Amino acid sequence: MLARGFTDPVHDSQGVFRAVMDALARPGTIQGLATGLEPPSPLTAELAAIALALADADAPLWLDEPLRQHPAVAEFLRFHTGARLTGTPSEAAFALVSDPAACPEFGTFAQGTPAYPDRSTTLVLAVSDLSCGEGWRLDGPGIRGGARLAAAPVPADMVERLGRNHAGFPQGVDLILAAAGRLAALPRSTRVTGG
Amino acid sequence: MSAAQPDTGYNFAYLDEGTKRMIRRAILKAIAIPGYQVPFASREMPMPYGWGTGGVQVTAAILGKDDVLKVIDQGSDDTTNAVSIRAFFARTADVAVTTRTREATVIQTRHRIPEAPLHEGQVLVYQVPIPEPLRYLEPRETETRQLHALAEYGLMHVKLYEDIARHGHIATTYAYPVEVAGRYVMDPSPTPKFDNPKMDDCPALQLFGAGREKRIYAVPPHTRVKSLDFEDHPFRVQTFDRPCALCGAEGVYLDEVLLDDAGGRMFVCSDTDHCEERRADGHVGTGGVAETVAHA
Amino acid sequence: MYVAVKGGEAAIANAHRLLAEARRGDSSVPELSVAQIREQMALLVDRVMTEGSLYDPDLAALALKQARGDLIEAVFLVRAYRTTLPRFGASEPVETGAMSLRRRISATYKDLPGGQVLGPTFDYTHRLIDFALAAEGEAPVAAESEPLADAAHAPRVTDLLGRDGLIEPSAADDGSPPGDLTREPLDFPADRALRLQALARGDEGFVLALGYSTQRGYGRTHPFVGEIRVGTVAVEFVPEELGFAVPLGEIDLTECQMVNQFHGTAEVPPQFTRGYGLAFGQSERKAMAMALVDRALRAEELGEPVGAPAQDQEFVLAHCDALQATGFVEHLKLPHYVDFQAELELVRRLRAEHAARHAAPKAGTAAEMKEAAE
Numbered sequence: 031m032l033a034r035g036f037t038d039p040v041h042d043s044q045g046v047f048r049a050v051m052d053a054l055a056r057p058g059t060i061q062g063l064a065t066g067l068e069p070p071s072p073l074t075a076e077l078a079a080i081a082l083a084l085a086d087a088d089a090p091l092w093l094d095e096p097l098r099q100h101p102a103v104a105e106f107l108r109f110h111t112g113a114r115l116t117g118t119p120s121e122a123a124f125a126l127v128s129d130p131a132a133c134p135e136f137g138t139f140a141q142g143t144p145a146y147p148d149r150s151t152t153l154v155l156a157v158s159d160l161s162c163g164e165g166w167r168l169d170g171p172g173i174r175g176g177a178r179l180a181a182a183p184v185p186a187d188m189v190e191r192l193g194r195n196h197a198g199f200p201q202g203v204d205l206i207l208a209a210a211g212r213l214a215a216l217p218r219s220t221r222v223t224g225g
Numbered sequence: 226m227s228a229a230q231p232d233t234g235y236n237f238a239y240l241d242e243g244t245k246r247m248i249r250r251a252i253l254k255a256i257a258i259p260g261y262q263v264p265f266a267s268r269e270m271p272m273p274y275g276w277g278t279g280g281v282q283v284t285a286a287i288l289g290k291d292d293v294l295k296v297i298d299q300g301s302d303d304t305t306n307a308v309s310i311r312a313f314f315a316r317t318a319d320v321a322v323t324t325r326t327r328e329a330t331v332i333q334t335r336h337r338i339p340e341a342p343l344h345e346g347q348v349l350v351y352q353v354p355i356p357e358p359l360r361y362l363e364p365r366e367t368e369t370r371q372l373h374a375l376a377e378y379g380l381m382h383v384k385l386y387e388d389i390a391r392h393g394h395i396a397t398t399y400a401y402p403v404e405v406a407g408r409y410v411m412d413p414s415p416t417p418k419f420d421n422p423k424m425d426d427c428p429a430l431q432l433f434g435a436g437r438e439k440r441i442y443a444v445p446p447h448t449r450v451k452s453l454d455f456e457d458h459p460f461r462v463q464t465f466d467r468p469c470a471l472c473g474a475e476g477v478y479l480d481e482v483l484l485d486d487a488g489g490r491m492f493v494c495s496d497t498d499h500c501e502e503r504r505a506d507g508h509v510g511t512g513g514v515a516e517t518v519a520h521a
Numbered sequence: 522m523y524v525a526v527k528g529g530e531a532a533i534a535n536a537h538r539l540l541a542e543a544r545r546g547d548s549s550v551p552e553l554s555v556a557q558i559r560e561q562m563a564l565l566v567d568r569v570m571t572e573g574s575l576y577d578p579d580l581a582a583l584a585l586k587q588a589r590g591d592l593i594e595a596v597f598l599v600r601a602y603r604t605t606l607p608r609f610g611a612s613e614p615v616e617t618g619a620m621s622l623r624r625r626i627s628a629t630y631k632d633l634p635g636g637q638v639l640g641p642t643f644d645y646t647h648r649l650i651d652f653a654l655a656a657e658g659e660a661p662v663a664a665e666s667e668p669l670a671d672a673a674h675a676p677r678v679t680d681l682l683g684r685d686g687l688i689e690p691s692a693a694d695d696g697s698p699p700g701d702l703t704r705e706p707l708d709f710p711a712d713r714a715l716r717l718q719a720l721a722r723g724d725e726g727f728v729l730a731l732g733y734s735t736q737r738g739y740g741r742t743h744p745f746v747g748e749i750r751v752g753t754v755a756v757e758f759v760p761e762e763l764g765f766a767v768p769l770g771e772i773d774l775t776e777c778q779m780v781n782q783f784h785g786t787a788e789v790p791p792q793f794t795r796g797y798g799l800a801f802g803q804s805e806r807k808a809m810a811m812a813l814v815d816r817a818l819r820a821e822e823l824g825e826p827v828g829a830p831a832q833d834q835e836f837v838l839a840h841c842d843a844l845q846a847t848g849f850v851e852h853l854k855l856p857h858y859v860d861f862q863a864e865l866e867l868v869r870r871l872r873a874e875h876a877a878r879h880a881a882p883k884a885g886t887a888a889e890m891k892e893a894a895e
Binding site: 235241244264265266267268269270271273274275276278298299300303304305306307308309312335336337354364365366367392393396398399400415416417418419437439463465478479480481495 | 529530532533597600601603604605607703704705706707708709710835839844845847848849850851852855856857858859860862863864865866867871874
Binding site: 041043048051052054055083085086088089145146150170171173199217218219 | 409
């Protein structure tokens with residue numbers, strides 16, 4: 031049987047959006063995220079919640095290899111979002127990454143153009159550890175003074191990747207890091223250096 | 226303050242969920258690219274273009290049932306358009322509304338930034354008529370888009386410098402252009418330049434909605450917002466040579482109220498909530514007594 | 522003594538009551554019914570549907586009643602209602618070649634297959650006020666039923682020209698869904714389908730004036746009315762779950778095919794070009810003006826110099842919508858006293874500086890001005 035979606039689609043979607051908005055507006059902070067979802071594995075409840083809140087027929091989804099291998103995941107997302115699932119990362123509005131250590135190069139996703147930098151992918155990474163006050167050093171818009179953030183697992187060359195991504199500003203991708211019950215974000219405007 | 230019961234027949238906060246998602250996606254990109262104008266498929270709203278449809282759509286997209294909403298126009302909660310928009314959300318979203326700046330979680334504004342410092346939990350939503358700061362210098366969207374892509378803002382500096390040549394100082398008094406996070410030049414909406422410094426390193430998230438022009442842009446909290454200027458002509462805000470006649474506040478933006486046809490006038494806080502709170506705290510101005518300023 | 526602008530809420534409520542009263546007018550005069558407006562103000566209803574982008578004569582008539590006959594206000598009501606409607610998808614393209622014709626004229630041929638059908642038109646009326654109408658007299662004498670053109674035998678004029686290669690072929694349908702500027706923000710340059718959508722929704726007066734300007738030399742297109750047809754077409758829709766077209770109903774349309782001169786290039790032999798107009802109901806003026814502006818906006822595509830306002834798509838598309846225009850013009854009614862105060866302060870300061878300069882020795886002033894200018 032298909033796993034159910036939000037109990038209260040209007041207010042649940044709004045709650046997820048506000049958590050993502052606050053996380054992007056204040057990189058380095060961790061926002062709570064209660065979803066009430068039990069999507070088919072390996073899709074996490076947080077990835078599912080972000081997809082249900084923000085994806086639809088106008089915002090295609092890209093799934094990483096482990097998610098693609100489970101037809102129940104695609105079925106769940108198609109039914110609840112109506113979004114097209116694309117195999118081409120550069121077409122995706124949102125990329126759901128269940129195995130962040132194996133995440134493809136950020137440059138393979140939509141970067142936007144100099145005239146339309148907003149036409150870029152938002153990567154949603156399912157991490158198991160997420161904490162602030164330690165780890166990478168963050169500065170940029172939304173950050174008072176400086177902030178620190180740690181997340182795992184991530185690609186081995188995460189800091190270099192984020193550095194290249196930031197160097198391309200205003201083009202680039204934006205990252206949402208989602209762990210159980212909480213999330214943080216690293217927009218392209220954030221400068222990240224090793225911890 | 227209690228809100229009216231919501232009308233049945235419309236979704237929470239009026240917009241359908243598909244429209245909200247579209248606007249929310251635009252807001253997220255706007256935050257990630259501070260000062261850049263994200264195109265969005267602005268909907269036809271039940272109020273006219275130019276009367277805050279952009280701000281209303283942004284507010285409707287972010288508003289949750291636990292939010293406390295404040296709406297101001299010209300700094301005042303009681304101007305007719307502010308009353309009308311506040312009533313719209315009280316009716317369609319059943320959210321709590323307030324006139325108190327510090328109690329609000331979402332503040333929608335037209336033409337002012339509140340005097341009381343904003344705090345971390347707040348979102349300030351601006352109604353924007355013309356989002357493109359270069360529009361009056363270059364009317365074509367295809368051109369201005371390229372200028373932003375190339376960060377080519379020479380035109381703007383030339384314009385401001387022409388003011389200096391003609392008048393001895395920069396003659397832009399409102400909608401004074403700013404540079405956001407060292408990259409995009411942005412129109413702060415037609416707020417008086419008096420309010421520009423409040424945008425810099427502001428603890429609140431600032432979102433801008435232009436409905437007719439179909440653009441959303443943002444300034445994240447604690448972001449550098451610099452008013453454009455020149456070394457020999459640094460940016461300066463308006464100053465008033467007298468305090469508010471009602472509450473005695475200094476260093477605030479004042480409205481000039483005409484009292485008669487003989488030059489009688491008084492100056493009072495434009496931010497009505499700020500003024501009321503000060504008076505409630507016992508601050509008194511010149512007693513509300515009209516002072517007459519002689520004509521030059 | 523301070524007269525604050527308190528009580529906005531009460532003022533608004535009272536204004537709404539006054540509006541309701543003014544809308545009704547003298548209550549001793551019978552109230553208009555929606556059906557009366559729909560039947561007797563039909564051309565106005567058509568215009569509200571066209572600019573409102575919603576085919577619903579009853580709703581348009583109701584909007585006109587609510588708007589006290591203010592056309593743009595009625596369009597506004599219809600548009601604001603339209604945005605709240607769920608979208609099931611796009612219909613199949615309507616086949617105007619198979620239109621059940623009520624009126625069909627061509628200015629390019631004296632006679633043509635299917636014939637000229639005047640139908641209900643003001644064209645040859647003498648514009649003399651008919652005082653008999655004020656007497657609310659008898660129903661008019663039924664017209665001799667004009668032989669309605671048989672759609673099967675009234676081929677489109679452009680198809681007749683196309684058979685001989687005298688007119689450019691219509692761009693082939695590549696199957697991609699046309700854009701929708703109510704769903705995606707307009708992006709420049711906009712393709713022809715989006716331009717046509719904008720013009721169809723555009724203010725009739727604005728589009729008319731632009732079309733007129735092309736006739737007066739601001740982007741000449743040498744137009745001929747190939748054909749105007751007014752009538753009824755069937756609308757069909759393919760539901761995802763069925764996979765075949767089902768009829769939704771019929772709508773009245775006015776279509777104008779403008780035939781324009783074009784000199785050809787080294788590669789392309791000379792042939793006529795097209796300008797296209799389409800509107801709900803009987804809206805000939807709109808369809809014709811739209812066709813003129815459509816052709817003018819194709820200047821760049823056809824390698825013609827672009828300079829006139831009607832050829833400038835940013836200018837035309839950004840300003841043709843009556844709701845956007847009226848909203849922004851009328852928003853000047855809203856308070857702007859905060860900005861005005863800022864300007865007031867500056868003008869006072871500039872005047873004071875000016876006065877001080879003039880009080881100072883002349884040489885000093887000149888030197889100061891010069892310095893500032895550098």
